[in-house]
Amino acid sequence: MNRKKATLLLADGTVFYGTLVGKDGTNGGEICFNTGMTGYQEIYTDPSYTGQIIVNTTPHIGNYGTIDTEVESAHPLIAGIVVSHFSDVHSRIDATKSLQAYLEEHGVTGIADVDTRKLVRHLRSKGAMNAIISSEYDNLEDLQAELDKVPSMAGLELSSKVSTKEPYFFGDENAEVKVACIDYGIKLNILRNLADRGVYCKVFPAKTSVAEMEKWAPNAYFLSNGPGDPAVMDYAVETTKELLELNKPLFGICLGHQLLARACGVGTYKMHHGHRGLNHPIKNVKTGKSEITSQNHGFNITKEDISDNPNVEITHVHLNDGTIAGIKHTSKPAFSVQYHPESSPGPHDSRYLFDEFLALINN
Ligand SMILES: NC(=O)CC[C@H](N)C(=O)O
Numbered sequence: 001m002n003r004k005k006a007t008l009l010l011a012d013g014t015v016f017y018g019t020l021v022g023k024d025g026t027n028g029g030e031i032c033f034n035t036g037m038t039g040y041q042e043i044y045t046d047p048s049y050t051g052q053i054i055v056n057t058t059p060h061i062g063n064y065g066t067i068d069t070e071v072e073s074a075h076p077l078i079a080g081i082v083v084s085h086f087s088d089v090h091s092r093i094d095a096t097k098s099l100q101a102y103l104e105e106h107g108v109t110g111i112a113d114v115d116t117r118k119l120v121r122h123l124r125s126k127g128a129m130n131a132i133i134s135s136e137y138d139n140l141e142d143l144q145a146e147l148d149k150v151p152s153m154a155g156l157e158l159s160s161k162v163s164t165k166e167p168y169f170f171g172d173e174n175a176e177v178k179v180a181c182i183d184y185g186i187k188l189n190i191l192r193n194l195a196d197r198g199v200y201c202k203v204f205p206a207k208t209s210v211a212e213m214e215k216w217a218p219n220a221y222f223l224s225n226g227p228g229d230p231a232v233m234d235y236a237v238e239t240t241k242e243l244l245e246l247n248k249p250l251f252g253i254c255l256g257h258q259l260l261a262r263a264c265g266v267g268t269y270k271m272h273h274g275h276r277g278l279n280h281p282i283k284n285v286k287t288g289k290s291e292i293t294s295q296n297h298g299f300n301i302t303k304e305d306i307s308d309n310p311n312v313e314i315t316h317v318h319l320n321d322g323t324i325a326g327i328k329h330t331s332k333p334a335f336s337v338q339y340h341p342e343s344s345p346g347p348h349d350s351r352y353l354f355d356e357f358l359a360l361i362n363n
Pocket residue numbers: 048224225226227228229230253254255256296297298299300
């Protein structure tokens with residue numbers, strides 16, 4: 001297919017030329033790469049990617065189209081995509097529409113025919129940075145002016161923007177267990193995993209007070225994944241501290257893990273280029289077993305703050321670089337992981353964490 005030209009400009013001045021996919025336009029964000037071989041629709045609709053341009057390292061994108069139900073939130077919130085080969089034809093019997101139609105419908109601008117291998121090697125050595133994709137400007141000065149408007153991910157609070165405005169329910173209302181889930185940008189498959197285990201979920205807006213949530217008398221609380229920098233989320237850290245005082249089971253995933261860490265006095269930092277993919281190896285310190293996990297984070301918790309912290313114990317470690325991947329509170333029923341046991345996309349090795357949460361509740 002004959003596509004319009006598009007340009008990708010990185011904050012360090014590197015330029016890539018390619019062709020437009022998705023909606024005609026100009027869009028900027030923090031550029032990051034995901035090494036997953038499948039699951040592009042789930043990745044694009046994961047709210048944790050809000051404000052980010054995703055580079056898929058798998059070289060063939062769009063070939064199985066899209067399905068309206070295979071989403072992690074109502075619509076993509078990403079700032080763009082960068083792919084190598086974009087497939088104009090898709091072959092899957094139950095596909096609802098093509099990826100091109102899906103991206104256009106949701107206003108996502110992307111660029112294809114880019115040497116993503118070269119780009120990823122560049123990002124791996126230079127680290128996270130902002131970028132802009134445009135099919136409107138090819139003049140570097142105009143592109144730079146647009147790029148200058150893109151905020152830095154460090155110091156950015158996004159959860160309150162993507163969170164639900166009103167509480168809503170998920171699961172069977174007659175279920176015996178009630179879990180209050182705080183929506184910092186929650187992935188649907190977390191709710192599916194809880195509901196599948198007999199949990200009735202009530203999903204609350206990010207800034208709901210503990211007193212308000214307690215009115216529903218939940219058995220436990222869940223802190224969701226989400227976009228942005230956990231270091232600037234003091235409101236959520238205060239909520240988490242209050243939740244710990246309740247002594248009810250508390251489970252956190254990704255951003256929720258970072259919030260639990262901060263509530264226990266452990267800091268967070270921005271990683272060089274983050275972890276995003278479907279095959280990250282994690283070691284469970286307690287069992288000694290390893291699990292292959294789905295990951296998406298650009299921040300992490302500070303190891304040095306844990307060694308002399310009596311409230312926190314390390315439960316999981318990332319085997320590639322030794323970063324902390326899971327913690328538990330030493331005296332409260334609270335635990336969290338930096339990766340995604342709900343996967344979607346990704347392997348199911350870590351689903352046992354939902355079972356452990358239920359065991360803690362039913363204890
Ligand atoms: N998936 C997430 O919850 C991501 C958490 C946080 N925004 C990070 O990038 O580290």
